[in-house]
Amino acid sequence: MQLANEKTPGMSDANSSKPLLRLKNVKQHFPITAGLLRRQAGMIKAVDGVDFDLMPQENLGLVGESGCGKTTLGRTILHLYRPTEGQILFKDVNLTQLKPSALRALRPKMQMIFQDPQDSLNPRMTVGSIIAEPLDEHSTLKGKDRSNRVEELLDAVGLNPRYTNRYPHEFSGGQRQRIGIARALGLNPEFIICDEPIAALDVSIQAQVVNLLEDLQEKLGLTYLFISHDLGMIRHISKRVAVMYLGKIVELGPAHELYSRSRHPYTKALLSAVPLHNPGREAKRERIILTGDVPSPANPPSGCPFRTRCPIAETRCANSMPQPKKLSLGHWVACHLVD
């Protein structure tokens, strides 16, 4: 899917300021090897042509089911994997063409918060050294300044600054996630990818962490790409939402519009599948139950990736991939059957 700049989905028509991050036809394909000689037998198209823009201080939600490529997309943006194709521009710098040293110099501006705070914190390091590690790598802070900065960061995420000498296992899940957030904030980033930051937490703790992320965004002027499968939480935290299916963005639009007037059949089904915590309302609601499973990204269907499960698919859906269409201000849909 090659698009001219002015047609890139996610170009916020109302906002004239420059995007902080711009993705153009980003693809991430992983080879599948087979046999003794490890010959390439196929390709997993984890991310297959994604375009969007992210404005400064925006919070874009990226939703989709497991295996749709949302985490891979996040990691590709940060160049934890080199993209197979496409351009990723961060503040007008094309990251895909940077030398490793130049990319490393930019890394402090882009950080990530991971899903499982248990796995992303080294159990043998104290909290103080975990948070100070990025500082040691990328800043010149030493001695008293360094320890002051660590305490300041702990305080900023609502943990007691005296905890620097404790180990991760001494903290609860929610507190560990706060440590992960403190580490991400250390180098004053502008852009943070939150990859399912609340999925491993209990309901009563989720709200605490989400509120903290919102407060930090406001205080520090951060830009978030918020990856989640929790559609309710995305509605709460994101102003704009992108829906991903099998490596492609199928719908992107303002959250209020997407949740009330979604147009793509997949988005509609996804939203109707979320159980409401209101028994009376739930009974009256029309539910769309999709049949079958998500196809394998190693062997995606021809044409529209959703057509095998789509309740309204026609023959043309199998023939060509629908191009994103602009429906209203900032609302884009990739479906042949939407006008």
Added chain:
Amino acid sequence: MLSNPDSDVVLSVTDVVTQFDTADGRVHAVNGVSFDVREGELLGVVGESGCGKTVTMMSLVKLLPMPPGKIVGGSALFDGQDLIQADSDALKKIRGGKIGFIFQDPMTSLNPVLTVGYQLTEALRLHKNSSKSAARKRAVELLELVGIPMAKDRLDDYPHQFSGGMRQRVMIAIALSCDPKLLIADEPTTALDVTIQAQILDLIQILRKELGMAIIWVTHDLGVVANLADRVMVMYSGFIVERADVEKLYSTPKHPYTHALLRTLPQMEGERAQRLESIEGQPPDQLLQPESCPFSPRCVYSFERCTRENPFLEFVSEGHEVACWWDLENDRPREVS
């Protein structure tokens, strides 16, 4: 032999207490839980991780590692016998027979080196003494019942050849194989995607109508039970803190914990909240013997009595029980008879 006083009660649990002796001390996992499940009813059990919801269910059928686990007391009347007192031979006859199970992760609960057909017929041959061919025939019927296409051809496939949702359907088929009177489902849709979860929930609704068994559905997701359960009980720190008919629980929650939990959830419809309400603090340390209300340190309504006495579950209105000293509706301490 004991008999159930209420004829339509399938399972009657009274005062089950389960503890674990660990290197750090004694963990008070379940602290006196009592409940009934009636014929054809779906009872939802909701709570956060560590609240004792799974341990309660596992205590009933002794699927706990013992030691360190220990069932200190209580009874569970099912089909004329007390499951807590029953010996392992008697339990073997009940588990997978009259009581079926569905667990959270279908990949870890299916044996990867045995075919789905073998695992489906195992219970039939053990509990019903079915012949090999009769069991296979029944297995095909079961796979068709749970909506697996080309059931006959898939009998000789291994679990890894099925997708996550299909594996969970296989688990459901195994659980249903011996026509259970009671089905215990422990977070059966937690590992699944929402569109697949919707398929499974839909299937369960159909099977319930068709087969009429009682179901206990354990979950942390308040949304899932809202459209499935007849009654819901909320657990916190090894206690049942609230139990009510499903509409009542969601429309007028009477325990501050349930009340707060429902308000921390972001809404899928209507006005978007400016800020999510949150429950401050952490769940209590279960190494300590609970003597006061376990929720009181996190409760905004907590007053002097809450730190002194642990409230007991009592009826406050028709079909609605709560364990709290505070009367949330009238905003004053509850008058106790």
